[in-house]
Amino acid sequence: METPTKQETETDKGPSADALTVGSIGVLAYMLGNVLHEAIGHGGACLLTGAKPLVLSSVHFECSFENRLVMAGGTLVNLFAGAVFLVLGRSTGRQHRRLKYFFWIAMTVNLFSATGYFLFSGVGGIGDWAEFIQGLGAQWVWRVGLTVFGFATYMLAARVSLLELRPLIGSDEEQRYRCAVRLSAIPYFAGGILMCIAGALNPVGMILILISAAASTFGGSSGLLWSPQLLNRGTLIPYGPPAEPVPIQRSWPLIAATCAIAVAFVAVLGPSVRFGR
Numbered sequence: 001m002e003t004p005t006k007q008e009t010e011t012d013k014g015p016s017a018d019a020l021t022v023g024s025i026g027v028l029a030y031m032l033g034n035v036l037h038e039a040i041g042h043g044g045a046c047l048l049t050g051a052k053p054l055v056l057s058s059v060h061f062e063c064s065f066e067n068r069l070v071m072a073g074g075t076l077v078n079l080f081a082g083a084v085f086l087v088l089g090r091s092t093g094r095q096h097r098r099l100k101y102f103f104w105i106a107m108t109v110n111l112f113s114a115t116g117y118f119l120f121s122g123v124g125g126i127g128d129w130a131e132f133i134q135g136l137g138a139q140w141v142w143r144v145g146l147t148v149f150g151f152a153t154y155m156l157a158a159r160v161s162l163l164e165l166r167p168l169i170g171s172d173e174e175q176r177y178r179c180a181v182r183l184s185a186i187p188y189f190a191g192g193i194l195m196c197i198a199g200a201l202n203p204v205g206m207i208l209i210l211i212s213a214a215a216s217t218f219g220g221s222s223g224l225l226w227s228p229q230l231l232n233r234g235t236l237i238p239y240g241p242p243a244e245p246v247p248i249q250r251s252w253p254l255i256a257a258t259c260a261i262a263v264a265f266v267a268v269l270g271p272s273v274r275f276g277r
Helices: 002-013 019-048 068-090 097-124 128-132 139-169 173-200 206-219 223-232 252-269
Strands: 053-056 061-063
Touching (some): 019 068, 019 252, 097 173, 097 206, 097 223, 128 139, 139 173, 139 223, 173 206, 173 223
Antiparallel strands (some): 053 061
């Protein structure tokens, strides 16, 4: 009677986060963040201003009349979604491990996408916010402002992400870092690769793949790779109350459903959907 109990205890203590399941949840979060940005953000703003949607893809949205609300719409929706997922994650108990993890990675992807866009447009002079500031005065002032604001908010997003991750990674110094790396790096690469595959099918050209697919995923969510290092910086990220990490076990139905959704996402939004002229 003692042996099974001991084995179960040892299993529960291990950082058992199944890579396929974690990757699948991450891919779902990336696809959702992308649809929120392009379709709900840019597309919704286009409709609100009385214009007509022309083209929707995984890397861009075209509206019959481009205005500042349409340009800002994607980022604003990602920020709002990040806040919503933050609330949902906090209200979800650790017993709903996959759902809680989904809310965390969805929050993180949306916050990184939004705040990273400010930084990206400020430094590179391209993208939604670079277009937004056109005609507003001295461009170098606006770009410096975007860069500073983007950097500050991105670092804030990284801190919020790690603070909200604590219920999933436990409070052991070494173990929580290993768990954080696993729960962050797997979705980073899985989601980034999927977005680049979808972007490669876009007929507009390779520049959109570099700017919107690679930059917004691998670049915009790069915090998923380096932010776990902050867990080793003293008390910058305080230890959370749970002693042990939450195991995320394999779910074949979830993996299969994600594969089906990903195929549909790439097949439909990769080449783009045209609504008219």
